[in-house]
Amino acid sequence: MKIAIGSDHAGFELKEKIKKYLMDKDIDVLDFGTDNKESVDYPDFAEKVGTSVKNKEVEFGILICGTGIGMSIAANKIKGIRAALCTIPEMASLARKHNNANILVLPGRLIGFELATWILDAFLNATFEGGRHERRISKISRLEE
Template sequence: MKIAIGGDHAGFEYKKELISMLESEGHTVQDFGPNSTDSVDYPDHVHPLAISIEKSENDLGILICGSGNGVAMTANKHQDIRAALCWNKDLAELAKQHNNANVIAIPARFVSLDVAKEMASAFVTTDFEGGRHQNRVNKISC
């Protein structure tokens, strides 16, 4: 699977670890930055990531910032993005199963690295259930 990853300076350390984990699982990962812990404006990294998913250059996206809120809000400005703020494995799975999320937002300042890894792994391996959920997902876009 092709996975886009990015965020802001607060998510940089987790991003490095998630890239290693995902690549070791056989995924191709495109890093949209940032490339250090120096302060950045997260929209500069989120918009290109979201566009890559809209253009089918990547299958899924993982965004990491301090609270997860800013990156999720920014990604969700894109018509074809369904970004879910998650803070545990169950939410990451449900976001995919019921909402067909194509991006998750991880709050690095509020979850451990182990939880972030569990969420990322669950997100990329969980399937959308479709069925009754498909009709709801069809109604999300404006």
């Protein structure tokens, strides 16, 4: 599995910890930055990770900013991206199962590393259920046209 990851300055520390966590699980990580805590603009990183997911260079993306809201808004502007801001594991699982989310967004200032790993694991261990959910995803895709 290969995952793209990116953050702004507020999500930098959590990004670095999650990157190591994934690499320790033998998951390939494509890090789009940022590389330090200096102030940056989150849309730049949402675009890089979102484009990587859209172009199928990776299976999933992870984005982290202070609240997760900005990253979610920015990433969801990219056609084909379904970025889900998740604060508990059940949200992450259902985002994959029901919404076929392809980017997990985490709030770096609102959750700790341990909770972030639980959310991440729930996201990665869930699979899209299809069925009635496929019809809804198709309707979302039509909104992008």
